[in-house]
Structures are given as C-alpha cells and as structure tokens.
Amino acid sequence: MTARLGERTIPWRHLDRVAPPALRISIGVVFVWFGVLKVTGDSPVAHLVGAAVPWVDQGFLVPALGWFEVALGVALLIGRLPRLTLVVVAAHLAGTFLVFVQAPALVMTGGNPLLLTTNGEFVLKNVVLICAALVLLGRVEERRTG
Structure with missing residues (x-):
C-alpha cells in the first residue's frame, strides 16, 4: 500500500520495519533522560516518587530509581534482552500508579479521578508507554516464534 504526498509516493510497508525500532529507541531515550534527572537531583517528579513509596528513604530511592531507569533505557537503546527489558519496563511504568493509591491528593483534584x-496527567500518560512496551514485546515474541 502506498500514499501520495505531493509528488512523492510513500511506501507504508517501510513503516512496519522502521517504526518498532524507532519506538524502542524513543522509549529508551526517555528512560535515560528521566533517569539522569533523578540521579542528578534535578527531577521535577521526585516528590511523586517519594509520595508513591513513602516508606523508603528518598535520598536513596530517587537516585537508585534513576540509575535503574538509565539501565533500562540503555538496554532498550542497544536492544539486548528485549523480552526481559520490555517486561520490566511495563512493570516499572505500572508501578508509577502507586501514587494514585498512596497520595491521591497529588494526582486528583478533590479526590475526583x-x-x-498536572501530576496525575503525567502519571496517566504511562498507560501509553505501557501499551507501547507491550506492542514491542508482542513483536519480539512474534519474531521468536514465527
């Protein structure tokens, strides 16, 4: 299938080859970027991490989580252990929803979901990232069994 854009024909079949690696790399960049912000103490969401896991010392948790995110991002960028990495990415992102349980006042106005x-919207967008990780995981499994 092709589409015309001005005078140029776009072969959409190439998207099937290019989009999954682009998606994997873009998620990897986001994880490295957000992780580095946590490691350097510059993350604007460090308070959300603390609110989601209040029983762990924030001076330890935020940088440790940052290094973990950097490691996941690098793993996504280099494409090693894709099944394990994508499962851990999805699980990590699902964990961000703890803030809705632990500190609902930070993510909802008046307790209304x-x-x-803004914090709630920031966390909610992780639904899209989880789905992206699951799509990539499905592609890895498809290639593996196909």
Missing part, C-alpha cells in the same frame, strides 16, 4: 492534576 476525572479531574487530574
């Missing part, structure tokens, strides 16, 4: 704060 339909009225999210």
Whole structure:
C-alpha cells in the first residue's frame, strides 16, 4: 500500500520495519533522560516518587530509581534482552500508579479521578508507554516464534 504526498509516493510497508525500532529507541531515550534527572537531583517528579513509596528513604530511592531507569533505557537503546527489558519496563511504568493509591491528593483534584492534576496527567500518560512496551514485546515474541 502506498500514499501520495505531493509528488512523492510513500511506501507504508517501510513503516512496519522502521517504526518498532524507532519506538524502542524513543522509549529508551526517555528512560535515560528521566533517569539522569533523578540521579542528578534535578527531577521535577521526585516528590511523586517519594509520595508513591513513602516508606523508603528518598535520598536513596530517587537516585537508585534513576540509575535503574538509565539501565533500562540503555538496554532498550542497544536492544539486548528485549523480552526481559520490555517486561520490566511495563512493570516499572505500572508501578508509577502507586501514587494514585498512596497520595491521591497529588494526582486528583478533590479526590475526583476525572479531574487530574498536572501530576496525575503525567502519571496517566504511562498507560501509553505501557501499551507501547507491550506492542514491542508482542513483536519480539512474534519474531521468536514465527
């Protein structure tokens, strides 16, 4: 299937080859970037991490989580151990929803889950990243069994 864009024909079949690695790399860049911000103490969401896991010392947790995110991001960038990495990425992102349970006032206005704060929107977007990781995981499994 092709489409015309001006005078140029776009072969959409190439997207099937290019999009999954681009998605994997873009998620890897985001993980490295956000992880480095946590390691350097510059993360604007460090308070959310603390609110989600209040029983762990924040001076330890935030940088440790940052290094973990950097490691996941690098693993995504180099493409090693894709099944394990993508499962861990999805699980890690699912863990961000702890803040909805532990500190709902930070993510919802007046306890209403339909009225999210900026923090709530930031966390909610992880649904898309989880789905992206699952799509990539499905592609890895498809190649493995196909």
